[in-house]
Amino acid sequence: MTQTTTSSVPSGDSIAWVRISSCYLPLANPISDAKVLTGRQKPMTEIAMLFAEIRTRDGHHGLGLSYSKRAGGPGQFAHAREIAPALLGEDPNDIAKIWTKLCWAGASVGRSGLAVQALGAFDVALWDMKARRANLPLAKLLGSHRDSVRCYNTSGGFLHTPLDQLLVNAKASLDRGIGGIKLKVGQPNGKLDIQRVEAVRKHLGDDAKLMVDANQQWDRPTAQRMCRVFEEFDLVWIEEPLDAYDFEGHAALAATFDTPIATGEMLTSAAEHDELIRNRSCDYLMPDGPRVGGITPFLKIAAQAEHAGLMLGPHFAMELHVHLAAAYATEPWVEHFDWLEPLFNERLEIQDGRMLVPTRPGLGLSLSEQARGWTREQAEFGTQP
Known part of the structure:
Protein backbone atom coordinates (compact mmCIF):
# COMPACT_ATOMS: atom_id res chain seq x y z
CA MET A 1 0.00 0.00 0.00
CA LEU A 136 -10.80 40.03 -11.85
CA PRO A 137 -11.97 42.61 -9.34
CA LEU A 138 -12.26 40.97 -5.92
CA ALA A 139 -16.06 41.30 -6.03
CA LYS A 140 -16.21 39.34 -9.29
CA LEU A 141 -13.91 36.65 -7.91
CA LEU A 142 -16.21 36.22 -4.90
CA GLY A 143 -19.35 36.17 -7.03
CA SER A 144 -20.82 39.65 -7.28
CA HIS A 145 -24.54 40.41 -7.14
CA ARG A 146 -24.18 44.03 -8.29
CA ASP A 147 -21.77 46.53 -9.78
CA SER A 148 -22.53 49.29 -7.28
CA VAL A 149 -23.58 49.49 -3.63
CA ARG A 150 -25.65 52.00 -1.67
CA CYS A 151 -23.39 54.24 0.39
CA TYR A 152 -23.83 56.62 3.31
CA ASN A 153 -21.54 59.24 4.83
CA THR A 154 -20.39 59.29 8.44
CA SER A 155 -17.39 61.61 8.51
CA GLY A 156 -19.48 64.79 8.39
CA GLY A 157 -21.76 63.86 11.29
CA PHE A 158 -19.46 63.56 14.30
CA LEU A 159 -20.41 65.17 17.61
CA HIS A 160 -17.56 67.66 17.55
CA THR A 161 -19.23 69.23 14.50
CA PRO A 162 -21.44 72.26 15.36
CA LEU A 163 -25.04 71.94 14.25
CA ASP A 164 -24.84 74.63 11.56
CA GLN A 165 -21.81 72.93 10.01
CA LEU A 166 -23.50 69.54 10.36
CA LEU A 167 -26.36 70.77 8.18
CA VAL A 168 -23.90 72.04 5.57
CA ASN A 169 -21.96 68.76 5.61
CA ALA A 170 -25.08 66.62 5.26
CA LYS A 171 -26.42 68.59 2.28
CA ALA A 172 -22.99 68.62 0.61
CA SER A 173 -22.72 64.82 0.90
CA LEU A 174 -26.10 64.28 -0.73
CA ASP A 175 -25.27 66.81 -3.46
CA ARG A 176 -22.07 64.87 -4.11
CA GLY A 177 -24.13 61.78 -4.84
CA ILE A 178 -23.82 59.91 -1.54
CA GLY A 179 -27.00 58.03 -0.70
CA GLY A 180 -27.43 58.53 3.05
CA ILE A 181 -26.24 60.44 6.11
CA LYS A 182 -25.27 58.97 9.48
CA LEU A 183 -25.32 61.17 12.57
CA LYS A 184 -23.51 60.47 15.79
CA VAL A 185 -25.67 60.49 18.94
CA GLY A 186 -25.21 59.18 22.49
CA GLN A 187 -24.39 62.41 24.29
CA PRO A 188 -24.95 62.58 28.06
CA ASN A 189 -27.81 65.00 27.35
CA GLY A 190 -30.16 63.09 25.06
CA LYS A 191 -32.16 66.22 24.26
CA LEU A 192 -29.20 67.50 22.26
CA ASP A 193 -29.20 64.31 20.20
CA ILE A 194 -32.88 64.72 19.44
CA GLN A 195 -32.43 68.36 18.45
CA ARG A 196 -29.62 67.51 16.02
CA VAL A 197 -31.50 64.64 14.37
CA GLU A 198 -34.68 66.72 14.14
CA ALA A 199 -32.78 69.63 12.57
CA VAL A 200 -31.11 67.42 9.95
CA ARG A 201 -34.37 65.70 9.09
CA LYS A 202 -36.08 69.05 8.61
CA HIS A 203 -33.13 70.42 6.60
CA LEU A 204 -32.86 67.46 4.23
CA GLY A 205 -36.53 66.52 3.96
CA ASP A 206 -38.52 63.38 4.57
CA ASP A 207 -37.02 61.38 1.71
CA ALA A 208 -33.39 61.61 2.84
CA LYS A 209 -31.91 58.38 4.18
CA LEU A 210 -30.76 59.00 7.77
CA MET A 211 -29.03 56.72 10.28
CA VAL A 212 -27.87 57.40 13.86
CA ASP A 213 -25.02 55.82 15.83
CA ALA A 214 -24.81 55.89 19.64
CA ASN A 215 -21.43 54.11 19.80
CA GLN A 216 -22.53 51.85 22.69
CA GLN A 217 -23.12 54.71 25.13
CA TRP A 218 -26.70 54.07 26.28
CA ASP A 219 -27.82 51.75 29.06
CA ARG A 220 -30.95 49.66 28.49
CA PRO A 221 -33.53 52.15 29.88
CA THR A 222 -31.99 55.04 27.96
CA ALA A 223 -31.85 53.00 24.76
CA GLN A 224 -35.53 52.13 25.12
CA ARG A 225 -36.48 55.79 25.53
CA MET A 226 -34.26 57.07 22.73
CA CYS A 227 -35.30 54.37 20.27
CA ARG A 228 -38.92 55.23 20.98
CA VAL A 229 -38.32 58.92 20.30
CA PHE A 230 -36.35 58.24 17.14
CA GLU A 231 -39.17 56.13 15.65
CA GLU A 232 -40.78 59.33 14.34
CA PHE A 233 -37.77 60.25 12.20
CA ASP A 234 -38.04 57.25 9.84
CA LEU A 235 -34.39 56.23 10.25
CA VAL A 236 -32.69 53.53 8.21
CA TRP A 237 -31.23 52.20 11.47
CA ILE A 238 -30.17 52.96 15.04
CA GLU A 239 -26.60 51.75 15.48
CA GLU A 240 -24.92 50.39 18.61
CA PRO A 241 -27.50 51.63 21.12
CA LEU A 242 -25.97 49.31 23.75
CA ASP A 243 -22.66 47.71 24.63
CA ALA A 244 -21.42 45.63 21.71
CA TYR A 245 -21.61 42.42 23.77
CA ASP A 246 -25.11 42.99 25.12
CA PHE A 247 -26.65 40.51 22.70
CA GLU A 248 -29.87 40.10 24.69
CA GLY A 249 -30.38 43.85 25.09
CA HIS A 250 -29.95 44.48 21.38
CA ALA A 251 -32.32 41.60 20.62
CA ALA A 252 -35.01 43.17 22.83
CA LEU A 253 -34.71 46.48 20.98
CA ALA A 254 -34.80 44.77 17.58
CA ALA A 255 -37.97 42.93 18.58
CA THR A 256 -39.66 46.03 20.02
CA PHE A 257 -39.13 48.81 17.51
CA ASP A 258 -39.91 49.27 13.83
CA THR A 259 -36.63 51.11 13.25
CA PRO A 260 -33.95 48.51 12.45
CA ILE A 261 -31.16 47.94 14.96
CA ALA A 262 -27.58 47.76 13.64
CA THR A 263 -24.48 46.46 15.42
CA GLY A 264 -21.42 44.24 15.03
CA GLU A 265 -18.55 46.56 14.14
CA MET A 266 -16.72 46.11 17.45
CA LEU A 267 -16.79 42.32 17.38
CA THR A 268 -13.46 40.78 16.47
CA SER A 269 -14.14 37.19 15.43
CA ALA A 270 -16.58 35.03 13.51
CA ALA A 271 -17.49 33.30 16.78
CA GLU A 272 -18.65 36.58 18.36
CA HIS A 273 -20.78 37.35 15.32
CA ASP A 274 -22.26 33.88 15.52
CA GLU A 275 -23.50 34.71 19.03
CA LEU A 276 -24.99 37.98 17.82
CA ILE A 277 -26.77 36.28 14.92
CA ARG A 278 -27.99 33.40 17.07
CA ASN A 279 -29.60 35.85 19.50
CA ARG A 280 -31.27 37.81 16.66
CA SER A 281 -29.61 40.89 18.12
CA CYS A 282 -29.89 43.12 15.06
CA ASP A 283 -31.54 43.74 11.73
CA TYR A 284 -28.37 45.12 10.11
CA LEU A 285 -25.13 43.24 10.74
CA MET A 286 -22.01 45.43 10.56
CA PRO A 287 -18.90 43.22 10.41
CA ASP A 288 -15.53 44.87 9.86
CA GLY A 289 -13.24 42.77 7.64
CA PRO A 290 -9.90 43.83 9.14
CA ARG A 291 -11.25 43.58 12.71
CA VAL A 292 -12.49 40.02 12.32
CA GLY A 293 -9.27 38.81 10.71
CA GLY A 294 -9.71 39.49 7.02
CA ILE A 295 -11.84 38.29 4.15
CA THR A 296 -11.79 34.59 5.06
CA PRO A 297 -13.72 35.01 8.35
CA PHE A 298 -15.82 37.84 6.88
CA LEU A 299 -17.20 35.45 4.27
CA LYS A 300 -18.17 32.98 7.00
CA ILE A 301 -19.99 35.75 8.86
CA ALA A 302 -21.74 36.91 5.69
CA ALA A 303 -22.93 33.39 4.95
CA GLN A 304 -24.42 33.10 8.44
CA ALA A 305 -26.05 36.52 8.12
CA GLU A 306 -27.59 35.66 4.77
CA HIS A 307 -28.97 32.40 6.17
CA ALA A 308 -30.52 34.36 9.05
CA GLY A 309 -32.10 36.88 6.68
CA LEU A 310 -30.12 39.84 8.01
CA MET A 311 -29.23 42.99 6.12
CA LEU A 312 -25.57 44.00 5.81
CA GLY A 313 -23.70 47.25 6.44
CA PRO A 314 -19.93 46.64 6.79
CA HIS A 315 -18.05 49.08 9.00
CA PHE A 316 -15.36 51.52 7.72
CA ALA A 317 -12.63 50.64 5.14
CA MET A 318 -14.85 51.23 2.10
CA GLU A 319 -11.92 50.39 -0.18
CA LEU A 320 -12.26 46.76 0.93
CA HIS A 321 -15.92 46.55 1.89
CA VAL A 322 -17.33 47.77 -1.42
CA HIS A 323 -16.17 44.44 -2.88
CA LEU A 324 -17.49 42.32 -0.01
CA ALA A 325 -20.84 44.13 0.05
CA ALA A 326 -21.23 43.68 -3.71
CA ALA A 327 -21.02 39.91 -3.14
CA TYR A 328 -23.82 39.88 -0.53
CA ALA A 329 -27.16 38.51 -1.69
CA THR A 330 -29.47 41.29 -0.49
CA GLU A 331 -28.92 45.01 -1.06
CA PRO A 332 -26.38 46.28 1.51
CA TRP A 333 -24.97 49.65 2.55
CA VAL A 334 -21.29 50.68 2.57
CA GLU A 335 -19.93 53.35 4.89
CA HIS A 336 -18.30 56.22 3.00
CA PHE A 337 -15.21 57.63 4.70
CA ASP A 338 -12.77 59.64 2.63
CA TRP A 339 -10.17 59.48 5.42
CA LEU A 340 -8.11 56.70 3.83
CA GLU A 341 -7.99 58.22 0.35
CA PRO A 342 -4.51 59.80 0.74
CA LEU A 343 -3.06 56.33 1.29
CA PHE A 344 -3.88 55.11 -2.22
CA ASN A 345 -3.32 56.24 -5.78
CA GLU A 346 -6.87 55.26 -6.81
CA ARG A 347 -10.28 56.71 -5.87
CA LEU A 348 -13.69 55.12 -5.55
CA GLU A 349 -16.47 56.65 -7.62
CA ILE A 350 -19.88 57.76 -6.31
CA GLN A 351 -22.92 58.06 -8.52
CA ASP A 352 -26.63 58.46 -7.76
CA GLY A 353 -26.30 57.44 -4.12
CA ARG A 354 -24.15 54.43 -4.87
CA MET A 355 -20.49 53.48 -4.72
CA LEU A 356 -19.24 51.88 -7.92
CA VAL A 357 -17.32 48.63 -7.57
CA PRO A 358 -13.84 49.10 -9.08
CA THR A 359 -13.19 47.22 -12.30
CA ARG A 360 -9.44 46.97 -11.69
CA PRO A 361 -8.07 43.53 -10.70
CA GLY A 362 -8.04 42.63 -7.01
CA LEU A 363 -8.91 45.43 -4.62
CA GLY A 364 -7.80 47.82 -7.34
CA LEU A 365 -5.45 49.65 -4.96
CA SER A 366 -1.81 50.67 -4.82
CA LEU A 367 -0.04 52.53 -2.02
Whole structure:
Protein backbone atom coordinates (compact mmCIF):
# COMPACT_ATOMS: atom_id res chain seq x y z
CA MET A 1 0.00 0.00 0.00
CA THR A 2 1.32 3.42 -0.95
CA GLN A 3 1.13 6.02 1.78
CA THR A 4 0.53 9.62 0.70
CA THR A 5 2.25 12.32 2.71
CA THR A 6 1.61 16.04 2.67
CA SER A 7 4.66 18.13 1.91
CA SER A 8 5.09 21.64 3.30
CA VAL A 9 6.72 22.62 -0.01
CA PRO A 10 4.07 23.22 -2.73
CA SER A 11 4.62 21.91 -6.24
CA GLY A 12 3.40 25.18 -7.75
CA ASP A 13 3.96 28.81 -6.82
CA SER A 14 4.98 29.79 -3.30
CA ILE A 15 5.26 32.91 -1.16
CA ALA A 16 8.80 34.24 -1.38
CA TRP A 17 8.68 37.71 0.19
CA VAL A 18 6.56 39.63 2.69
CA ARG A 19 6.78 43.25 3.80
CA ILE A 20 4.71 44.78 6.58
CA SER A 21 4.45 48.53 7.16
CA SER A 22 3.15 50.52 10.11
CA CYS A 23 1.69 53.74 8.70
CA TYR A 24 0.04 56.49 10.74
CA LEU A 25 -2.61 58.51 8.93
CA PRO A 26 -3.08 61.96 10.54
CA LEU A 27 -6.61 63.37 10.71
CA ALA A 28 -7.13 67.04 9.88
CA ASN A 29 -9.34 67.58 12.94
CA PRO A 30 -9.60 65.60 16.19
CA ILE A 31 -12.63 63.32 15.95
CA SER A 32 -15.15 63.02 18.79
CA ASP A 33 -18.10 60.67 19.13
CA ALA A 34 -20.17 59.73 22.18
CA LYS A 35 -17.31 57.74 23.70
CA VAL A 36 -15.36 60.99 24.01
CA LEU A 37 -18.25 62.99 25.45
CA THR A 38 -18.86 60.33 28.10
CA GLY A 39 -15.16 60.42 29.05
CA ARG A 40 -14.32 56.88 27.96
CA GLN A 41 -11.96 57.79 25.14
CA LYS A 42 -9.87 60.68 23.92
CA PRO A 43 -10.50 62.43 20.58
CA MET A 44 -9.02 60.52 17.68
CA THR A 45 -6.14 62.27 15.92
CA GLU A 46 -4.70 59.49 13.73
CA ILE A 47 -5.34 56.00 12.41
CA ALA A 48 -2.67 53.32 12.63
CA MET A 49 -2.64 51.37 9.38
CA LEU A 50 -0.99 47.98 8.98
CA PHE A 51 -0.15 47.13 5.36
CA ALA A 52 1.01 43.73 4.12
CA GLU A 53 2.65 43.29 0.74
CA ILE A 54 3.20 39.73 -0.46
CA ARG A 55 5.09 38.45 -3.52
CA THR A 56 5.45 34.94 -4.82
CA ARG A 57 8.26 33.06 -6.50
CA ASP A 58 6.48 33.49 -9.86
CA GLY A 59 6.18 37.25 -9.37
CA HIS A 60 2.53 37.59 -8.33
CA HIS A 61 1.72 40.16 -5.67
CA GLY A 62 -1.02 41.28 -3.31
CA LEU A 63 -1.71 44.19 -0.96
CA GLY A 64 -3.60 43.87 2.31
CA LEU A 65 -4.54 46.17 5.16
CA SER A 66 -5.70 46.31 8.73
CA TYR A 67 -6.00 49.24 11.09
CA SER A 68 -6.42 50.43 14.64
CA LYS A 69 -7.95 53.58 16.10
CA ARG A 70 -6.63 55.39 19.19
CA ALA A 71 -4.57 52.42 20.44
CA GLY A 72 -3.17 49.09 19.29
CA GLY A 73 -1.17 50.08 16.22
CA PRO A 74 2.25 49.13 17.65
CA GLY A 75 0.82 45.88 19.00
CA GLN A 76 -0.67 44.90 15.64
CA PHE A 77 2.62 45.54 13.90
CA ALA A 78 4.57 43.60 16.54
CA HIS A 79 2.28 40.58 16.25
CA ALA A 80 2.34 40.69 12.45
CA ARG A 81 6.14 40.74 12.57
CA GLU A 82 6.16 37.64 14.78
CA ILE A 83 3.89 35.54 12.58
CA ALA A 84 4.91 36.77 9.10
CA PRO A 85 7.70 34.18 8.64
CA ALA A 86 5.06 31.43 8.71
CA LEU A 87 3.88 32.65 5.29
CA LEU A 88 7.13 31.89 3.50
CA GLY A 89 7.05 28.81 1.29
CA GLU A 90 3.25 28.46 1.43
CA ASP A 91 1.10 28.13 -1.69
CA PRO A 92 -0.69 31.52 -1.89
CA ASN A 93 -3.85 29.86 -3.16
CA ASP A 94 -4.32 27.97 0.12
CA ILE A 95 -5.79 30.99 1.86
CA ALA A 96 -7.92 29.16 4.42
CA LYS A 97 -5.03 26.90 5.33
CA ILE A 98 -2.72 29.89 5.76
CA TRP A 99 -5.28 31.74 7.90
CA THR A 100 -5.46 28.76 10.24
CA LYS A 101 -1.68 28.45 10.33
CA LEU A 102 -1.24 32.12 11.24
CA CYS A 103 -3.98 31.90 13.85
CA TRP A 104 -2.26 28.96 15.52
CA ALA A 105 1.07 30.77 15.34
CA GLY A 106 -0.41 33.35 17.71
CA ALA A 107 -2.85 31.10 19.56
CA SER A 108 -1.51 31.99 23.00
CA VAL A 109 -2.90 35.53 22.62
CA GLY A 110 -6.28 34.31 21.44
CA ARG A 111 -8.40 33.98 18.32
CA SER A 112 -9.94 37.45 18.35
CA GLY A 113 -8.93 41.05 18.90
CA LEU A 114 -5.46 42.28 18.09
CA ALA A 115 -4.17 38.82 17.16
CA VAL A 116 -6.57 38.25 14.26
CA GLN A 117 -6.54 41.93 13.25
CA ALA A 118 -2.82 41.57 12.62
CA LEU A 119 -3.19 38.46 10.49
CA GLY A 120 -6.13 40.07 8.68
CA ALA A 121 -3.73 42.22 6.66
CA PHE A 122 -2.07 39.06 5.30
CA ASP A 123 -5.42 37.46 4.52
CA VAL A 124 -6.61 40.49 2.56
CA ALA A 125 -3.33 40.54 0.64
CA LEU A 126 -3.74 36.89 -0.36
CA TRP A 127 -7.29 37.46 -1.61
CA ASP A 128 -6.11 40.55 -3.49
CA MET A 129 -3.40 38.44 -5.11
CA LYS A 130 -5.82 35.68 -6.02
CA ALA A 131 -8.15 38.13 -7.76
CA ARG A 132 -5.22 39.81 -9.54
CA ARG A 133 -4.04 36.43 -10.81
CA ALA A 134 -7.52 35.82 -12.21
CA ASN A 135 -7.52 39.36 -13.67
CA LEU A 136 -10.80 40.03 -11.85
CA PRO A 137 -11.97 42.61 -9.34
CA LEU A 138 -12.26 40.97 -5.92
CA ALA A 139 -16.06 41.30 -6.03
CA LYS A 140 -16.21 39.34 -9.29
CA LEU A 141 -13.91 36.65 -7.91
CA LEU A 142 -16.21 36.22 -4.90
CA GLY A 143 -19.35 36.17 -7.03
CA SER A 144 -20.82 39.65 -7.28
CA HIS A 145 -24.54 40.41 -7.14
CA ARG A 146 -24.18 44.03 -8.29
CA ASP A 147 -21.77 46.53 -9.78
CA SER A 148 -22.53 49.29 -7.28
CA VAL A 149 -23.58 49.49 -3.63
CA ARG A 150 -25.65 52.00 -1.67
CA CYS A 151 -23.39 54.24 0.39
CA TYR A 152 -23.83 56.62 3.31
CA ASN A 153 -21.54 59.24 4.83
CA THR A 154 -20.39 59.29 8.44
CA SER A 155 -17.39 61.61 8.51
CA GLY A 156 -19.48 64.79 8.39
CA GLY A 157 -21.76 63.86 11.29
CA PHE A 158 -19.46 63.56 14.30
CA LEU A 159 -20.41 65.17 17.61
CA HIS A 160 -17.56 67.66 17.55
CA THR A 161 -19.23 69.23 14.50
CA PRO A 162 -21.44 72.26 15.36
CA LEU A 163 -25.04 71.94 14.25
CA ASP A 164 -24.84 74.63 11.56
CA GLN A 165 -21.81 72.93 10.01
CA LEU A 166 -23.50 69.54 10.36
CA LEU A 167 -26.36 70.77 8.18
CA VAL A 168 -23.90 72.04 5.57
CA ASN A 169 -21.96 68.76 5.61
CA ALA A 170 -25.08 66.62 5.26
CA LYS A 171 -26.42 68.59 2.28
CA ALA A 172 -22.99 68.62 0.61
CA SER A 173 -22.72 64.82 0.90
CA LEU A 174 -26.10 64.28 -0.73
CA ASP A 175 -25.27 66.81 -3.46
CA ARG A 176 -22.07 64.87 -4.11
CA GLY A 177 -24.13 61.78 -4.84
CA ILE A 178 -23.82 59.91 -1.54
CA GLY A 179 -27.00 58.03 -0.70
CA GLY A 180 -27.43 58.53 3.05
CA ILE A 181 -26.24 60.44 6.11
CA LYS A 182 -25.27 58.97 9.48
CA LEU A 183 -25.32 61.17 12.57
CA LYS A 184 -23.51 60.47 15.79
CA VAL A 185 -25.67 60.49 18.94
CA GLY A 186 -25.21 59.18 22.49
CA GLN A 187 -24.39 62.41 24.29
CA PRO A 188 -24.95 62.58 28.06
CA ASN A 189 -27.81 65.00 27.35
CA GLY A 190 -30.16 63.09 25.06
CA LYS A 191 -32.16 66.22 24.26
CA LEU A 192 -29.20 67.50 22.26
CA ASP A 193 -29.20 64.31 20.20
CA ILE A 194 -32.88 64.72 19.44
CA GLN A 195 -32.43 68.36 18.45
CA ARG A 196 -29.62 67.51 16.02
CA VAL A 197 -31.50 64.64 14.37
CA GLU A 198 -34.68 66.72 14.14
CA ALA A 199 -32.78 69.63 12.57
CA VAL A 200 -31.11 67.42 9.95
CA ARG A 201 -34.37 65.70 9.09
CA LYS A 202 -36.08 69.05 8.61
CA HIS A 203 -33.13 70.42 6.60
CA LEU A 204 -32.86 67.46 4.23
CA GLY A 205 -36.53 66.52 3.96
CA ASP A 206 -38.52 63.38 4.57
CA ASP A 207 -37.02 61.38 1.71
CA ALA A 208 -33.39 61.61 2.84
CA LYS A 209 -31.91 58.38 4.18
CA LEU A 210 -30.76 59.00 7.77
CA MET A 211 -29.03 56.72 10.28
CA VAL A 212 -27.87 57.40 13.86
CA ASP A 213 -25.02 55.82 15.83
CA ALA A 214 -24.81 55.89 19.64
CA ASN A 215 -21.43 54.11 19.80
CA GLN A 216 -22.53 51.85 22.69
CA GLN A 217 -23.12 54.71 25.13
CA TRP A 218 -26.70 54.07 26.28
CA ASP A 219 -27.82 51.75 29.06
CA ARG A 220 -30.95 49.66 28.49
CA PRO A 221 -33.53 52.15 29.88
CA THR A 222 -31.99 55.04 27.96
CA ALA A 223 -31.85 53.00 24.76
CA GLN A 224 -35.53 52.13 25.12
CA ARG A 225 -36.48 55.79 25.53
CA MET A 226 -34.26 57.07 22.73
CA CYS A 227 -35.30 54.37 20.27
CA ARG A 228 -38.92 55.23 20.98
CA VAL A 229 -38.32 58.92 20.30
CA PHE A 230 -36.35 58.24 17.14
CA GLU A 231 -39.17 56.13 15.65
CA GLU A 232 -40.78 59.33 14.34
CA PHE A 233 -37.77 60.25 12.20
CA ASP A 234 -38.04 57.25 9.84
CA LEU A 235 -34.39 56.23 10.25
CA VAL A 236 -32.69 53.53 8.21
CA TRP A 237 -31.23 52.20 11.47
CA ILE A 238 -30.17 52.96 15.04
CA GLU A 239 -26.60 51.75 15.48
CA GLU A 240 -24.92 50.39 18.61
CA PRO A 241 -27.50 51.63 21.12
CA LEU A 242 -25.97 49.31 23.75
CA ASP A 243 -22.66 47.71 24.63
CA ALA A 244 -21.42 45.63 21.71
CA TYR A 245 -21.61 42.42 23.77
CA ASP A 246 -25.11 42.99 25.12
CA PHE A 247 -26.65 40.51 22.70
CA GLU A 248 -29.87 40.10 24.69
CA GLY A 249 -30.38 43.85 25.09
CA HIS A 250 -29.95 44.48 21.38
CA ALA A 251 -32.32 41.60 20.62
CA ALA A 252 -35.01 43.17 22.83
CA LEU A 253 -34.71 46.48 20.98
CA ALA A 254 -34.80 44.77 17.58
CA ALA A 255 -37.97 42.93 18.58
CA THR A 256 -39.66 46.03 20.02
CA PHE A 257 -39.13 48.81 17.51
CA ASP A 258 -39.91 49.27 13.83
CA THR A 259 -36.63 51.11 13.25
CA PRO A 260 -33.95 48.51 12.45
CA ILE A 261 -31.16 47.94 14.96
CA ALA A 262 -27.58 47.76 13.64
CA THR A 263 -24.48 46.46 15.42
CA GLY A 264 -21.42 44.24 15.03
CA GLU A 265 -18.55 46.56 14.14
CA MET A 266 -16.72 46.11 17.45
CA LEU A 267 -16.79 42.32 17.38
CA THR A 268 -13.46 40.78 16.47
CA SER A 269 -14.14 37.19 15.43
CA ALA A 270 -16.58 35.03 13.51
CA ALA A 271 -17.49 33.30 16.78
CA GLU A 272 -18.65 36.58 18.36
CA HIS A 273 -20.78 37.35 15.32
CA ASP A 274 -22.26 33.88 15.52
CA GLU A 275 -23.50 34.71 19.03
CA LEU A 276 -24.99 37.98 17.82
CA ILE A 277 -26.77 36.28 14.92
CA ARG A 278 -27.99 33.40 17.07
CA ASN A 279 -29.60 35.85 19.50
CA ARG A 280 -31.27 37.81 16.66
CA SER A 281 -29.61 40.89 18.12
CA CYS A 282 -29.89 43.12 15.06
CA ASP A 283 -31.54 43.74 11.73
CA TYR A 284 -28.37 45.12 10.11
CA LEU A 285 -25.13 43.24 10.74
CA MET A 286 -22.01 45.43 10.56
CA PRO A 287 -18.90 43.22 10.41
CA ASP A 288 -15.53 44.87 9.86
CA GLY A 289 -13.24 42.77 7.64
CA PRO A 290 -9.90 43.83 9.14
CA ARG A 291 -11.25 43.58 12.71
CA VAL A 292 -12.49 40.02 12.32
CA GLY A 293 -9.27 38.81 10.71
CA GLY A 294 -9.71 39.49 7.02
CA ILE A 295 -11.84 38.29 4.15
CA THR A 296 -11.79 34.59 5.06
CA PRO A 297 -13.72 35.01 8.35
CA PHE A 298 -15.82 37.84 6.88
CA LEU A 299 -17.20 35.45 4.27
CA LYS A 300 -18.17 32.98 7.00
CA ILE A 301 -19.99 35.75 8.86
CA ALA A 302 -21.74 36.91 5.69
CA ALA A 303 -22.93 33.39 4.95
CA GLN A 304 -24.42 33.10 8.44
CA ALA A 305 -26.05 36.52 8.12
CA GLU A 306 -27.59 35.66 4.77
CA HIS A 307 -28.97 32.40 6.17
CA ALA A 308 -30.52 34.36 9.05
CA GLY A 309 -32.10 36.88 6.68
CA LEU A 310 -30.12 39.84 8.01
CA MET A 311 -29.23 42.99 6.12
CA LEU A 312 -25.57 44.00 5.81
CA GLY A 313 -23.70 47.25 6.44
CA PRO A 314 -19.93 46.64 6.79
CA HIS A 315 -18.05 49.08 9.00
CA PHE A 316 -15.36 51.52 7.72
CA ALA A 317 -12.63 50.64 5.14
CA MET A 318 -14.85 51.23 2.10
CA GLU A 319 -11.92 50.39 -0.18
CA LEU A 320 -12.26 46.76 0.93
CA HIS A 321 -15.92 46.55 1.89
CA VAL A 322 -17.33 47.77 -1.42
CA HIS A 323 -16.17 44.44 -2.88
CA LEU A 324 -17.49 42.32 -0.01
CA ALA A 325 -20.84 44.13 0.05
CA ALA A 326 -21.23 43.68 -3.71
CA ALA A 327 -21.02 39.91 -3.14
CA TYR A 328 -23.82 39.88 -0.53
CA ALA A 329 -27.16 38.51 -1.69
CA THR A 330 -29.47 41.29 -0.49
CA GLU A 331 -28.92 45.01 -1.06
CA PRO A 332 -26.38 46.28 1.51
CA TRP A 333 -24.97 49.65 2.55
CA VAL A 334 -21.29 50.68 2.57
CA GLU A 335 -19.93 53.35 4.89
CA HIS A 336 -18.30 56.22 3.00
CA PHE A 337 -15.21 57.63 4.70
CA ASP A 338 -12.77 59.64 2.63
CA TRP A 339 -10.17 59.48 5.42
CA LEU A 340 -8.11 56.70 3.83
CA GLU A 341 -7.99 58.22 0.35
CA PRO A 342 -4.51 59.80 0.74
CA LEU A 343 -3.06 56.33 1.29
CA PHE A 344 -3.88 55.11 -2.22
CA ASN A 345 -3.32 56.24 -5.78
CA GLU A 346 -6.87 55.26 -6.81
CA ARG A 347 -10.28 56.71 -5.87
CA LEU A 348 -13.69 55.12 -5.55
CA GLU A 349 -16.47 56.65 -7.62
CA ILE A 350 -19.88 57.76 -6.31
CA GLN A 351 -22.92 58.06 -8.52
CA ASP A 352 -26.63 58.46 -7.76
CA GLY A 353 -26.30 57.44 -4.12
CA ARG A 354 -24.15 54.43 -4.87
CA MET A 355 -20.49 53.48 -4.72
CA LEU A 356 -19.24 51.88 -7.92
CA VAL A 357 -17.32 48.63 -7.57
CA PRO A 358 -13.84 49.10 -9.08
CA THR A 359 -13.19 47.22 -12.30
CA ARG A 360 -9.44 46.97 -11.69
CA PRO A 361 -8.07 43.53 -10.70
CA GLY A 362 -8.04 42.63 -7.01
CA LEU A 363 -8.91 45.43 -4.62
CA GLY A 364 -7.80 47.82 -7.34
CA LEU A 365 -5.45 49.65 -4.96
CA SER A 366 -1.81 50.67 -4.82
CA LEU A 367 -0.04 52.53 -2.02
CA SER A 368 0.68 56.21 -2.57
CA GLU A 369 3.95 57.98 -1.94
CA GLN A 370 2.18 59.75 0.91
CA ALA A 371 1.52 56.40 2.57
CA ARG A 372 5.22 55.62 2.31
CA GLY A 373 5.97 59.01 3.84
CA TRP A 374 3.73 58.36 6.84
CA THR A 375 5.29 54.93 7.44
CA ARG A 376 7.11 54.72 10.78
CA GLU A 377 8.28 51.13 10.76
CA GLN A 378 8.76 48.29 8.28
CA ALA A 379 9.90 44.69 8.33
CA GLU A 380 10.72 42.36 5.42
CA PHE A 381 10.91 38.58 5.28
CA GLY A 382 12.26 36.27 2.57
CA THR A 383 13.73 37.38 -0.74
CA GLN A 384 11.93 39.58 -3.24
CA PRO A 385 11.81 37.77 -6.60
